[in-house]
Amino acid sequence: MFNTMTATGKRLVKAMEMRGIDQSTLARGLGVTQGAISKIVVGRTSNSRLMPRLATYLGVSLPWLLGVVDSPDPDVSIEDGLDAESLEFLEQFHQLAPADRRALMHIARSMAGGVRPSETVHEAHRGYRGRAEN
Secondary structure, three states: OOOOOOHHHHHHHHHHHHHOOOHHHHHHHHOOOHHHHHHHHHOOOOOOOOHHHHHHHHOOOHHHHOOOOOOOOOOOOHHHHOOHHHHHHHHHHHOOOHHHHHHHHHHHHHHOOOOOOOHHHHOOEEOOOOOEEO
8 A cells, every 4th residue: 555645644644653642642632523623634635624623733834734835833824835826816815805815725736736627627728619629
């Protein structure tokens, strides 16, 4: 069996080790299932709404847990690990309507290999007369 653990999964395991707890203890502390924690550890989900709660509970920074910065210090800001282009992208993203944010996130996850492409996001572009263009 090969290791499919993501960078986030590895950091989550490290944070649990630093606190001296296992997945079951962490899950109980957050009021979630151990399976929810396991999915993050092994990379079956890359977008968990639990991430901010995990970081807070474990006493580490969210940017560190996500692999954006090198310091687990909870006072580290996400901006500390981003270049100017990434910061601009975040600013533009926050100006989008909620539906556009969801669409962009779906595209980004698909491109990063986190989700299966949907027909609406990746279907062939239709030309003026409705014919598929490649």
